[in-house]
Amino acid sequence: MKDVFPDPATFRVNGRLWIEGPADRFLGIGRLELLQHIQLLGSISKAAQAMNMSYKRAWELVSSMNTQARVPLVSTQTGGQRGGGAHLTDAGAQAVADFEALQLRFQAFVEAETARLHG
Amino acid sequence: MKDVFPDPATFRVNGRLWIEGPADRFLGIGRLELLQHIQLLGSISKAAQAMNMSYKRAWELVSSMNTQARVPLVSTQTGGQRGGGAHLTDAGAQAVADFEALQLRFQAFVEAETARLHG
DNA sequence: ATGCGTTATTCCCGGTCAAACATAACGACA
DNA sequence: TGTCGTTATGTTTGACCGGGAATAACGCAT
Numbered sequence: 001m002k003d004v005f006p007d008p009a010t011f012r013v014n015g016r017l018w019i020e021g022p023a024d025r026f027l028g029i030g031r032l033e034l035l036q037h038i039q040l041l042g043s044i045s046k047a048a049q050a051m052n053m054s055y056k057r058a059w060e061l062v063s064s065m066n067t068q069a070r071v072p073l074v075s076t077q078t079g080g081q082r083g084g085g086a087h088l089t090d091a092g093a094q095a096v097a098d099f100e101a102l103q104l105r106f107q108a109f110v111e112a113e114t115a116r117l118h119g
Numbered sequence: 120m121k122d123v124f125p126d127p128a129t130f131r132v133n134g135r136l137w138i139e140g141p142a143d144r145f146l147g148i149g150r151l152e153l154l155q156h157i158q159l160l161g162s163i164s165k166a167a168q169a170m171n172m173s174y175k176r177a178w179e180l181v182s183s184m185n186t187q188a189r190v191p192l193v194s195t196q197t198g199g200q201r202g203g204g205a206h207l208t209d210a211g212a213q214a215v216a217d218f219e220a221l222q223l224r225f226q227a228f229v230e231a232e233t234a235r236l237h238g
Numbered sequence: 239a240t241g242c243g244t245t246a247t248t249c250c251c252g253g254t255c256a257a258a259c260a261t262a263a264c265g266a267c268a
Numbered sequence: 269t270g271t272c273g274t275t276a277t278g279t280t281t282g283a284c285c286g287g288g289a290a291t292a293a294c295g296c297a298t
Contacts, residue, residue: 010141013221017134017229019236026130045274054257059276069123076275079265083273091123102132102232109228110136113221117138164244173287178246195245198295202243245294251287258281264274 013113017106019099026068027099031061035088035096038062038074044086062086069095132232136225138218140187146218150180154207154215157181157193163205181205188214 018028025031037047048058066072073092078084088096137147144150156166167177185191192211197203207215 011138011145013136014139015134015136015225017132017232019130020133022129043274055275056258056277057256063276071123073123077265078263078275080274081266083266084264084275085273086275095123105232106134106228109225113136113224162244174245175247175288176286179286182246196295197245197293199244200296202296203245203294204243205245239298241298242296243294246292247290248292249288249290251289252285253287254283254285256281256283258279260279261277263276266272268269268271 011117013110013117015106015110017103021068024064024068026065027095029103031065032096032099032103034058034061035065035073035092038086039088039093039096042085042087043082044074044076047086130236132229132236134225134229136222143183143187145184145187146214148222150184151215151218151222153177153180154184154192154211157205158207158212158215161204161206162201163193163195166205 016029019026033051034047034053037050038044041047041050044058044062045055048055051058062074062076066074069091071091072089073095074086075089075092076084076086135148138145152170153166153172156169157163160166160169163177163181164174167174170177181193181195185193188210190210191208192214193205194208194211195203195205
């Protein structure tokens with residue numbers, strides 16, 4: 001296969017991994033990063049802003065995750081001291097940790113296959 | 120993590136895998152299937168038709184692969200007995216075989232991770 | 239010569255999806 | 269009571285991508 005590629009160093013295996021339910025996607029790399037930002041910033045709007053994503057889209061992603069999961073991953077509140085906010089539930093934090101680990105194993109897989117490609 | 124999901128049987132890990140160059144995607148599952156159909160049918164237009172894909176798109180994919188690879192994966196001819204046709208080069212057949220194998224290993228990975236999810 | 243089926247290429251159009259915009263509700267605080 | 273920042277949600281706009289139509293070239297066959 002190596003004969004096929006012009007520059008072995010620049011051609012590599014890549015991919016995307018996600019967890020899906022019967023209807024929609026449940027958790028992927030984009031949603032993971034959103035959850036991480038919410039965890040860090042305590043707000044959907046700040047997370048969206050940091051990711052250069054529209055608030056509406058961020059909210060829709062959160063809604064999709066919360067409605068699909070048995071237990072909501074993100075807890076939100078309107079009004080209050082800082083106008084409201086959002087934080088990860090225990091299930092949310094667990095999902096983040098587990099998907100991070102899954103993502104690491106996937107990266108290892110991809111790198112191994114890239115190495116094999118240049119074998 | 121299992122606590123998060125409503126119905127363990129329906130939630131699973133899934134993903135996409137591809138080989139990419141410095142600019143564009145080079146080879147993925149869609150392109151693989153296109154190559155397989157060309158291999159089988161001897162024509163880009165018939166392959167496109169069989170895949171319910173427009174000829175234009177099929178041709179663009181073939182062009183993308185051929186221009187990125189050192190050696191073309193698909194050889195075409197205009198005119199002739201049957202009006203022309205297309206067939207895989209040795210490099211093309213090799214790429215198909217190798218990516219099929221890669222895809223199998225990826226499927227095994229995905230299934231293993233799905234099993235782990237329901238652990 | 240003419241026809242045929244394919245490759246090769248350009249142009250236009252419509253569907254789709256996210257961005258942008260708009261607005262309401264909420265609750266603490268001054 | 270009014271302000272503020274956030275959640276929550278509907279509506280419109282716009283860009284992008286693929287589909288489809290149109291056209292030319294090609295070369296064998298009749």
